[in-house]
Amino acid sequence: xGEVLVGAIGIVILLLLILVGTPIGIALISVGFAGxxxxxxxxxxxxxLAEEIFLxxxxxxxxxxxxxxxxxxxxxxxxxxxxxxxTAYTWMGHLPGGLAIAAVGGCAGFSAISGSSSATAATMGMxxxxxxxxxxxxxxxxxxxxxxxxTLGILIPPSVVLIIYGIQTEQSIGQLFVAGILPGxxxxxxxxxxxxxxxxxxxxxxxQGPRTTFKEKIAALPGALEAALLFGLVMGxxxxxxxxxxxxxxxxxxxxxxxxxxxxxxxxxxIGRAAMETALVVAMLFMILAGAMLFGKFLAxxxxxxxxxxxxxxxxxxxxxxxxxxxxIYAVGGCIMDxxxxxxxxxxxxxxxxxxxxxxxxxxxxxxxxxxxxGAITPPVGINVYVIKGVAQxxxxxxxxxxxxxxxxxxxxxxxxxxxxxxxxxxxPRLF
Amino acid sequence: MSRNVKLETTLLKGLGTLxxxxxxxxxxxxxxxxxxxxxxxxxxxxxxxxxxSYELVGFLGSVTLSLALLRITMNRGHMVVEILTDHLPDGVxxxxxxxxxVLGTAIMALVSWxxxxxxxxxxxDGEVSPTLTMSYYPFVLGVAVAFGLSALAMLLAPGxxxxxxxx
Numbered sequence: 001x002g003e004v005l006v007g008a009i010g011i012v013i014l015l016l017l018i019l020v021g022t023p024i025g026i027a028l029i030s031v032g033f034a035g036x037x038x039x040x041x042x043x044x045x046x047x048x049l050a051e052e053i054f055l056x057x058x059x060x061x062x063x064x065x066x067x068x069x070x071x072x073x074x075x076x077x078x079x080x081x082x083x084x085x086x087t088a089y090t091w092m093g094h095l096p097g098g099l100a101i102a103a104v105g106g107c108a109g110f111s112a113i114s115g116s117s118s119a120t121a122a123t124m125g126m127x128x129x130x131x132x133x134x135x136x137x138x139x140x141x142x143x144x145x146x147x148x149x150x151t152l153g154i155l156i157p158p159s160v161v162l163i164i165y166g167i168q169t170e171q172s173i174g175q176l177f178v179a180g181i182l183p184g185x186x187x188x189x190x191x192x193x194x195x196x197x198x199x200x201x202x203x204x205x206x207x208q209g210p211r212t213t214f215k216e217k218i219a220a221l222p223g224a225l226e227a228a229l230l231f232g233l234v235m236g237x238x239x240x241x242x243x244x245x246x247x248x249x250x251x252x253x254x255x256x257x258x259x260x261x262x263x264x265x266x267x268x269x270x271i272g273r274a275a276m277e278t279a280l281v282v283a284m285l286f287m288i289l290a291g292a293m294l295f296g297k298f299l300a301x302x303x304x305x306x307x308x309x310x311x312x313x314x315x316x317x318x319x320x321x322x323x324x325x326x327x328x329i330y331a332v333g334g335c336i337m338d339x340x341x342x343x344x345x346x347x348x349x350x351x352x353x354x355x356x357x358x359x360x361x362x363x364x365x366x367x368x369x370x371x372x373x374x375g376a377i378t379p380p381v382g383i384n385v386y387v388i389k390g391v392a393q394x395x396x397x398x399x400x401x402x403x404x405x406x407x408x409x410x411x412x413x414x415x416x417x418x419x420x421x422x423x424x425x426x427x428x429p430r431l432f
Numbered sequence: 433m434s435r436n437v438k439l440e441t442t443l444l445k446g447l448g449t450l451x452x453x454x455x456x457x458x459x460x461x462x463x464x465x466x467x468x469x470x471x472x473x474x475x476x477x478x479x480x481x482x483x484x485s486y487e488l489v490g491f492l493g494s495v496t497l498s499l500a501l502l503r504i505t506m507n508r509g510h511m512v513v514e515i516l517t518d519h520l521p522d523g524v525x526x527x528x529x530x531x532x533x534v535l536g537t538a539i540m541a542l543v544s545w546x547x548x549x550x551x552x553x554x555x556x557d558g559e560v561s562p563t564l565t566m567s568y569y570p571f572v573l574g575v576a577v578a579f580g581l582s583a584l585a586m587l588l589a590p591g592x593x594x595x596x597x598x599x
Contacts, residue, residue, distance in 0.1 A: 017535075020528050021517040023510035026536045029543070050546035054572050058494035060486045066462055066496060067469065243473050246489065250469030257466075275459030283458070283500035284509055336515050 003039055007302025010035040014295070014345070024341045025284075028291025029053075035298035048297060056290040060246060061167060066282040067249025068158050071256050072114030073274040075230070078260030081123040083223035084109040089131070090212050090220035097199030097206030099135055100145040101192050103128035107149030108188040109224055111156035112231040113256065115163070117339070117376050121150025121384040125391035138205040139395050141198060144403020147384040148191055148410075151373035154339065156184035157235060158252065161339055161372060163245070165365045168292070168347045172362075173245040174238045175429040179362045182424050183370065186417065190410035198406055230255045239432050285340060292344035299348050308349065309356035319357040320419075326350050327415070330368055334375015338383065343372060366425040367418060374411050377404045440588055447585050451502040458499035465492040484564035494571045498578035505540075505582040508589065533586055540583035547576035 010031050017027035029049075037045035056062065075081070088105035092098050107124050114120055125146045132142040154161040157177035166173040199206040212220075234252040237243050243251060260266030266274075299305055312322045329350070333342040347368075354364050376384045378401075385400050392400075418424055472485040482488075504510060517525055553559075554569035561568050 018513050019516045020532070021512050021514060021525075022532045023512050023536060025510060026532075026539050029539050030535060033539075033542075046546055047550075049543060050550035050572070053543055054494065054547065054550065054575055057497045057575060058490040058568075058571060060490045060493075063465065063489050063493040066493065067466060070462060070466060247469050247473050250466050251473055253466045254470045271463070272456070272459055275462045276455050277459075279458040279462050279496050279500040280455060280503055280509065283497045284504050284511055286497050287501075287504075288511060337513050338511060341511055 003302045004304055004307050006035060006039055007299055007304035010295075010298060010302065011304070011349075018337070018345075023287070024337075024345070025287030025291040028288065028295045028345070032291060032294035032296075032298045036294070036301065039298070039301045048294065052294050052297065053290045056293050057286060061244075062286075062289065064163055064173070064244075064246040064249045065160065065285065066278055067246060067253050068115045068160060068163065069282055070275060070278045071158070071234075071249060071252035072116055072119050073278050074253055074256035074260055074266070074271070075110070075113045075227075076119060076123050077266050077270045077274050078256055078263060079265045080113065080227055080256070080259065081106060081110045081120075082127045084227055085124065085127045085131075087220045087223035089209070090217055093209035094211040095196065095199075096203065096208055097141065097145075097195040098209045099128065099132045099137060100141055100195045100199075100206050103132070103142075103146050104149040104152075104188060104191045104195065107146070108152050108156060108184065109227050111152040111154075111159075111184065113158075113227050113234075113252070114153055115158045115160040117150050117153040117373065118383050118387045120153035121147055121387045122391065124149060125388050129388075129392055135207055135209060137207070138202075138403075139392070140399045140403035141195070141205045142403070143385075143388045143392055143395055143400040144405070144407055145191070145195060147377050147382075147388045147400060147404060148407030149188075150384045150387070151376050151411075152184055152188060152191075154373060154376075155180050155187060155366070155369050157181065158249070159369065161343060161369050162365060164289070164340055164343055165347065165368065166245075168296075168344070169351050169361060169365070171365060175362055175432070176365050177235065178239065178428040178432055179366050179425045180369070181428055183366050183414065183418060186424060187370070187411065187414045190414055191407055194406040194410045226259050230259065288341055288344050292348075295345070296348040305349055305352040309353040312353045313356050319359075322357060323354065323359065326354060327367065327371055330371040331374050334372040335378045335382070337375075339372035339376055342375070343368065360422065360426060362429055363418070363422045363425045367415060370411060370415055370418070374408060377408065443584070444588050447502065447581065447588070448506055450581070451506045451585070454499040455503040458496050458503075461492050461496040461499065465489055465496065468492065484561070484566075487561045487563050487566075491568065491571050494575060498574045501578045502581045502585060505585040506589065510536075533589070537583050537587045540579045540586060544576050544578075544580035544583055547572055547579060551576055 014027055014031045018024055033045050033049055036048060085102055085106035088102035089099065092101045092105060095101055103124055106128060107120050110120050110123060128146055129142060157180050159180055162176040162180055163173055166176045230252060233255055234248045237251060238245060238248040315322060355361055376382065388400055389397055468485055468488055472482045475481055517528060551569045551572040554572060560566055
C-alpha cells in the first residue's frame with residue numbers, strides 16, 4: 001500500500017474515532033502511532049511515542065500556553081471585565097443599543113488580556129447581561145452580542161489559537177499577535193455597526209441608556225487603563241524584544257495578579273484556584289497537542305501534506321477557489337469541533353497547501369481564527385452560545401442562536417474585507 | 433458487595449483523593465513557573481539571568497501537566513465530540529463508551545510503559561540537560577507515572593449512564 005493511501009486511511013480512521021466519541025487526544029495518538037508504526041517501523045513508533053510526548057510536555061515554547069491562560073484567569077478573578085464594561089458603558093451607553101455596544105467593547109478590551117473566547121463570553125455575560133435585562137433589552141440581541149463579542153477573545157492578542165497556529169506552522173507568535181490587532185478592531189467595529197443598525201431599525205431592541213457628562217466619561221477611564229497597561233506591557237515587551245512569548249505570558253500573569261492584589265479582589269485561595277483550574281484546562285489541551293504532534297509526524301512520512309499541496313497548485317482553477325474551499329472546511333469544522341482541536345487536527349494538512357498557493361502564512365492565520373470563531377457561535381457546537389446559556393438559563397437556546405445571526409454576517413463581511421485587502425492584517429507585522 | 437467491587441470502589445476513591453492533591457501541586461508548579469519566568473526577566477537586564485531558566489521552565493511545564501492529567505481523566509474531562517453520540521441509541525452509546533475506555537486505557541498504558549523505558553534509558557546513559565547538566569529522567573518518570581495512573585482511572589471510572597437513567 002502506498003504511503004499516501006495509508007495517510008488517507010489514517011485521516012479517515014481519525015475522523016471516525018473522533019465522531020464516535022473517542023477523546024480527541026487519544027484518537028490522535030492512536031492513529032499517529034499506528035500509522036507511523038506501519039509506514040516506518042513498530043520499534044521507531046514505540047521510541048517516538050515516549051519521546052514526542054515528553055518533548056511536548058516539557059517544551060519551553062509551549063509553556064507560553066499555561067502562562068497566557070493563567071493571565072486570563074487572574075484577570076477574570078481580579079474583576080477587570082466588570083470595570084472594562086463600566087467604562088465602555090459610560091462612553092457608549094447613550095447610543096442606540098448602547099449596552100450591547102458596551103458589552104462588545106468590554107469583550108474587545110478583555111480579549112486584550114485574555115486569549116480565550118469562552119472565558120471572554122462567560123465573564124462578560126455575567127457582568128453585562130443583568131444590566132441589559134434591567135434596561136429591558138431584547139434578550140436575543142443581548143445574548144447574541146455577548147456570545148459574538150466573546151469570539152474576539154481569540155482574535156485580539158494574546159490569542160491562544162494564534163499561539164497554537166504559530167507553534168504548529170513555525171510562524172512568529174509576536175507577528176501573529178500584531179497581525180490580529182487591526183482585524184480585531186475591524187471585527188469589533190462591524191459588531192458595533194450591526195448593533196446600531198438593528199437598534200435603529202427597531203428602537204425596542206436596545207433602548208438608549210442615560211447620557212453621561214464629559215467629567216463622568218473621564219472619571220470612568222481608569223477602569224480601562226489597567227487593562228490597557230497590561231496589554232501594552234505584554235505586547236510592548238514582546239515587540240521590543242525584551243522578552244520571549246513565554247516570558248510575555250509570565251509577565252502578563254504576574255501583572256494581572258498584582259492588579260488583583262492591589263484592588264483587593266484576589267486572595268491566596270483565589271490564586272491557588274486560578275492556577276489549578278488553568279493547569280487542568282491546559283493539561284487537557286496538551287493531550288491533544290501531543291497527539292497532534294505525533295499525528296503530524298505520521299502525516300509527514302505519508303507525504304500527504306506535500307502531495308496535497310502539489311495537487312492543489314496543479315488544479316486548473318484560480319487559487320482563490322482552492323482557498324475558499326479550505327476556508328469552507330474550517331468554517332464547517334469549527335461548527336462540529338472545538339476551535340483549537342480542529343486547528344490541531346487539520347493545520348498540518350492544509351497549511352503547506354495554502355503556502356504553496358502563495359498566500360501569506362500570517363494572513364492565513366488571522367483568516368483561520370475568524371473562521372473558527374464562526375464555529376464558536378454556530379450550531380451544533382457553538383461553545384460561546386452554550387456558555388451564555390449557562391449564564392442566562394431562562395433564555396431559550398434558539399433565541400440566542402437567532403441573536404447571533406447579524407454578528408455571523410458581520411464575520412463573513414470581515415473575512416471578505418480581509419480577502420480583498422490583506423494588508424489590514426499584514427501592515428502592522430511589516431512595521432515590526 | 434463482592435470483593436472485586438469493593439476493591440474497585442476503594443481504588444477509585446483513593447485515585448479521586450490523589451488526583452485532587454496532584455491537581456493542587458500542579459497549580460503550585462504553574463505558579464512557580466510564573467515566578468521563575470518573571471525573576472529571569474527582571475534579573476536579565478542586570479546581567480544576572482537565572483542560569484538554565486529555559487530548561488527549568490520546560491521541566492516545570494512537564495510537572496504541571498503530568499500532575500493535572502489524573503484529575504482530568506477522573507473527571508472525564510478529555511475533549512470529545514458528541515455531535516453523533518448524542519443521537520445514538522443507549523445500547524450503541526454503551527458499546528462505544530466501553531470501546532473508547534478500552535482504547536484510552538491501552539494508549540495511556542502504552543505511553544506509560546514507553547515513558548518508563550525512556551526514563552530507564554536516560555538514567556542508564558547518564559543523559560543530562562544541555563545547560564544545567566542535570567539528569568532529567570525523573571521528569572520522564574513522572575510522565576510515566578501520570579499516564580499509568582490515568583490508564584487505571586480510565587479503566588475503573590464508571591461508564592456512561594444512559595440518558596434518563598440515574599445511579
